[in-house]
Amino acid sequence: RELVRSQSARCLAAYAYASAGPGESSTDLVFSGHSLIAENGALLAESDRFSFATTMVVADIDVERLLNERRRSNSFAAAAGFTPRVLSFRLADTVADSALRPISATPFVPADDSERSARCREIFAIQTTGLARRLRHTGGSKAVLGISGGLDSTLALLVTVKAFDRLGLAHAGIEAVTMPGFGTTARTRGNAERLANLLGVSLKVIPIAAAVRQHFRDIGHDETTHDITFENAQARERTQILMDLANRNGALVVGTGDLSELALGWCTYNGDHMSMYGVNSGVPKTLVQYLVAWCAEAEFSGEIAKILADIVDTPVSPELLPPKANGEINQITEETIGPYLLHDFFLYQVVRLQAPPAKILFSARQAFAGRYSDGEILRWLKLFYQRFFAQQFKRSCLPDGPKVGSVALSPRGDWRMPSDASANLWLNELDRLKADS
Structure with a gap:
């Protein structure tokens, strides 16, 4: 505009x-x-x-008015020949500890409340329109998605509900499936089930523990060994259930994974990595939280808004490892891969600004002064580069999903990166920065 x-x-x-x-x-x-x-x-x-x-x-x-304005303007004239004057001078590298310009710690999230609300409204409209367009194209009137009581699946459910509203479809055509496993807690399961019931969608509860235990017996895996096989088997079992339900009911599997997870590869290949349309694939994790909170204020009310507020306050976790003895979540994502606040900052700097490690460190010092030390920033930046490069193979076969901002990782458009690219140049520079700090 x-x-x-x-x-x-x-x-x-x-x-x-x-x-x-x-x-x-x-x-x-x-x-x-x-x-x-x-x-x-x-x-x-x-x-x-x-x-x-x-x-x-x-x-x-008013064409006549425009012509008169052009006549009155001293600067609107026929373009004359122009030879630029070039002045040569030397500009030496300047070493600085700080910058005069402010650097936002949340480049995806506007600091101003009204601007943030407008951004959330815009993104939510893009998500709902994208899904509605896909449903219209397929001629379908049903959708299926897994809900866990976490941020991503909650946002995907809200998008699906609003897309159905736009198309005039009944909420009963949305099959929300909660699939409790070894790490599911009462808090997340309860929120997922209550939210589904209040939204009027079709709720289905399918425990996966028995099926996964049978799978462990089939492949000879010890259930007490809580390794990557233990975790990924649960994720793939859930995806298999969703795909089979979609086939049986002629429905579309709505993906829940977000942009930050795609950048870090924090998803199970051919598990939650796969869907038929990923509505959150362009939304970074730091913005997902604000989107769900905005939905609670602008799109929903009452008990639904209360549940959404509790989901926003729930720690981010895949819930694949058994909970603590008191029933609380035992697997906190950010304790393993680092703060999403930092990773989203790195993602914006690397993909949108194409900044090298030294500049990212400089910018992060300004943005997170007093919050994260150089050592912490370098630690998680190194992990970001390692995972961003190593996990490209997951992004190379990414399901369709809408771009919502200036950063996107679709292999069909914005981000064409080979799956076997090496991160050594960036990691070597990080080692030099660590040695100098």
């Missing part, structure tokens, strides 16, 4: 703009169908966005 308006002012012209609409493919992008007409800096007409109906905007353009 501002680009069209300001360009019409700069050119002393009328600017009519029409973008592609939601009828386009939603494989990796969602088009809003935004149409605008501006004249000399004034917005004359604007359409609604994300509407599946064909829209048109009409406005009167």
Whole structure:
């Protein structure tokens, strides 16, 4: 909107703009169908966005006024030949301990409340439109997804409910499946089941412990060995259940994984990594929390809002390891892979700004001053690079899902990276930075 308006002012012209609409493919992008007409800096007409109906905007353009404005302008003249004057000077490298400009610790999350609310509304609309477009394309009226009582699956459920509302479909066509396993806690399971019931979706409870134990016997794995096999077998069992339910009911499996998990490869290959449409694949973890909180304030109320608030306060965990003796979550994701606050900062710096490790360290010092030491920043930045490179093979076969911002990791568009790329250059620089710090 501002680009069209300001360009019409700069050119002393009328600017009519029409973008592609939601009828386009939603494989990796969602088009809003935004149409605008501006004249000399004034917005004359604007359409609604994300509407599946064909829209048109009409406005009167005062051509004579524009011609007069151009005559009055001293700077609007025929472009004359211009030879630039080049001044040569030397600019030496400057060593600085701090920067004058502020550096946000949450580049994906606006600090201003109203701006953050507007961003959440925009992203939620992109997610719901993308899923609705995919359902319309397939001719389906049913969806299935796994719910755990965690942030990601909760957001995916809310998106699915609103997509069904947009299409005029009954919530009963959404099959929300909770699949308690060895690490499931009463808090997360209770929140998942209560939320599903309040939203009016079809709730299905399928415990997976017996099936996974049989699988362990089949492959000769000791159940008391809580290794990667123990964890991933549960994730793949859950995905198998969802896929089979989708086949039986003619439904679409809605993926729940977010952008941060994709960057770190924090998902089970051919487990929760796989779906038929990943609505959260463009949303970083730090923003997921705000989106769920925004939904509690702007889209829902009452008991649903209370449950959403408790989900926001629940520690992030895959719940694949047995809980503590008191029933609380025993597996905290950020204790294993580091703070998502840092990883989302690294993700933005690496992918969006293409910053080298030294610059990322400098920026992180400013953004997290007094919160994380150089040693902590370097530790988790090293892990980020290691996982970001090593886990590309999961992103190379990523399901479809909508891009919602300036950073995306789809192998079909924004991020074309070989699965066998080496991180050695970046890791070597990190070692030098650690030695110098």
